[in-house]
Amino acid sequence: MAETNNEHFLAELKKRSKIITDFILNKRFNDRFRPDHINSAVTAYVKHGGKRLRPAILMFSCGAVGGDETISVPAAAAVEIFHTWTLVHDDIIDRDSLRRRKPTVHTQYSDPSVLTSNGIKLTEDEARHYGVSIAILTGDVQHGWGISLMAELTSLHNVDPLVTLDLIYELDTKVLNTLVEGEVLDIQFAQNDIELLTPDIIEDMLWKKTGALYEFCGRAGALIGTGRREDPMVEAIAGFAALCGTAFQLQDDILGIIGREETLGKPIGSDLREGKRTLVIYYAWHNAGSADRKRIRNVLGNQAATEADIDEMINLLRELGGIESVADRARHLIEEARPKLDIIPDSPYRDLLYEWAEFLINREL
Numbered sequence: 001m002a003e004t005n006n007e008h009f010l011a012e013l014k015k016r017s018k019i020i021t022d023f024i025l026n027k028r029f030n031d032r033f034r035p036d037h038i039n040s041a042v043t044a045y046v047k048h049g050g051k052r053l054r055p056a057i058l059m060f061s062c063g064a065v066g067g068d069e070t071i072s073v074p075a076a077a078a079v080e081i082f083h084t085w086t087l088v089h090d091d092i093i094d095r096d097s098l099r100r101r102k103p104t105v106h107t108q109y110s111d112p113s114v115l116t117s118n119g120i121k122l123t124e125d126e127a128r129h130y131g132v133s134i135a136i137l138t139g140d141v142q143h144g145w146g147i148s149l150m151a152e153l154t155s156l157h158n159v160d161p162l163v164t165l166d167l168i169y170e171l172d173t174k175v176l177n178t179l180v181e182g183e184v185l186d187i188q189f190a191q192n193d194i195e196l197l198t199p200d201i202i203e204d205m206l207w208k209k210t211g212a213l214y215e216f217c218g219r220a221g222a223l224i225g226t227g228r229r230e231d232p233m234v235e236a237i238a239g240f241a242a243l244c245g246t247a248f249q250l251q252d253d254i255l256g257i258i259g260r261e262e263t264l265g266k267p268i269g270s271d272l273r274e275g276k277r278t279l280v281i282y283y284a285w286h287n288a289g290s291a292d293r294k295r296i297r298n299v300l301g302n303q304a305a306t307e308a309d310i311d312e313m314i315n316l317l318r319e320l321g322g323i324e325s326v327a328d329r330a331r332h333l334i335e336e337a338r339p340k341l342d343i344i345p346d347s348p349y350r351d352l353l354y355e356w357a358e359f360l361i362n363r364e365l
Contacts, residue, residue: 006362009355010051016059016076017052023077033141036118041105041138042145045084048100053248054213055080057356058221061237063349064341067225071157075167075220078149082171083213085142086179088135093187094274098267106135147172153224160227167220175216182208190275190301194285199329202279206249207242214245236340240353243337248360250330253278254323255363257314269310275301279329284322292316330361 024046033039055076062072090096091104098104108114110131115122122130150168153159185205189197218241222234256271257280271278285296299305299313317323334357344350 005355006359009352009359012352013051013053013056016056017050019059019073020052020055020077020080021046023073024081029145032145037109037134038138038141041088041109041134042141044102044105044108045087045099046080048102050100052080053356054083054217057214057241057353058217060349060352060356061218061221061241062225063221064237064344064347064353065222065225065231065233066345066347067221067227069221069225069349071153071159072221072224074149074152074156075224078146078152078171079213079217079220081142081149082146085139085146086183088139088142090183092132092135093183094270096270104135105138106131109134159224163223163227163229166229167223170219171216175212178208178212182206182210182212185209186276189277192277194277194282197277197282199279199282202277202282203246203250203329206253206279207246210249210252211242211245214248215239215242217241233344236343237353240337240340240357243333243340244357244360247330247333247337247357250279250326250333251360251363253280254326254330257317258323269305269307269313272299272310272313273301273303273305279326280317280322282322283325284317284320287320287322288316292320327361334358334361 025043030039033042058076058079059069059072063069087099088105091099092106096104097107103111108131110128112122112124112127115127115130120130147168150171151164153167154161154164182205186209189202189205215238219234219238222231222237223229226234228234253271253276256278257268259268281296281300285293288296295316296313299309302309305313337357338354341350341353344353
């Protein structure tokens with residue numbers, strides 16, 4: 001049987017994932033991180049697995065413009081660690097206890113058995129505060145580590161120092177501030193009346209939370225590959241990645257509602273209990289009558305919602321067309337993104353970028 005695009009893409013993704021994982025877990029980094037709880041927490045999420053989509057897109061983008069993708073590995077590793085610290089902090093904000101079916105950092109280090117084994121005896125409240133403290137500090141260390149990894153473009157591979165400085169500056173100013181803005185808006189929107197939001201406002205927030213980092217990955221890989229800060233191919237791939245990154249988040253919002261708990265790694269319905277104002281909620285709300293809007297209000301943002309409540313809500317979101325509308329929007333963004341690669345020379349790397357776009361709207365995690 002012929003290999004499908006998704007199968008080929010996942011196989012190529014797996015190769016890059018191993019390269020990045022091996023690079024990050026190299027023992028030369030291990031002694032940097034002390035004491036023990038920080039040492040183990042800093043690489044915990046990397047060891048938990050994952051597809052490493054962001055670093056892979058950076059490497060594919062480098063190859064697509066004619067560059068040697070191996071030279072981009074430090075930048076790809078930097079992006080993975082940079083992304084990881086945002087996850088550690090995001091798990092605190094969202095009060096998530098699981099990531100990929102394993103305890104989040106703040107949850108793990110709130111566990112009395114973990115603390116007692118290290119001679120630490122705390123009350124339940126003190127243990128909870130300790131776990132959050134370790135997670136905050138872990139994210140701080142990862143943030144610094146990510147930037148230092150980016151610097152290895154020059155120290156390991158002789159990339160033009162001005163290119164490296166440009167990437168560090170963009171990542172730690174523009175991208176960082178955009179991600180934080182998106183996260184704050186997401187938190188604020190959960191407290192807003194749905195009537196005050198529009199699809200454009202919600203989608204802009206999603207781009208800031210997710211699309212901006214994917215855009216950076218496309219730009220960084222292409223810039224490393226060309227070595228030219230002014231090149232139409234760099235902007236073309238960056239624009240492609242930005243649109244695909246937003247489509248990724250739209251699909252993620254769908255999977256957060258209808259996905260499988262064993263593959264999501266966290267309880268189904270957690271986004272609903274947190275009250276997240278996704279486009280799925282927006283479209284369902286505007287298709288709903290007064291009775292259905294009351295049902296939505298009773299569950300959305302209700303931390304005490306039962307599994308039966310969540311199941312009823314999921315069925316309602318389907319019936320009201322929220323899920324279908326968002327899936328259509330994700331497909332539209334992918335179709336809008338494709339032509340941006342027209343100026344990129346034909347190559348297996350360009351094909352992989354196209355396959356990524358297809359994977360985003362077909363994935364089931």
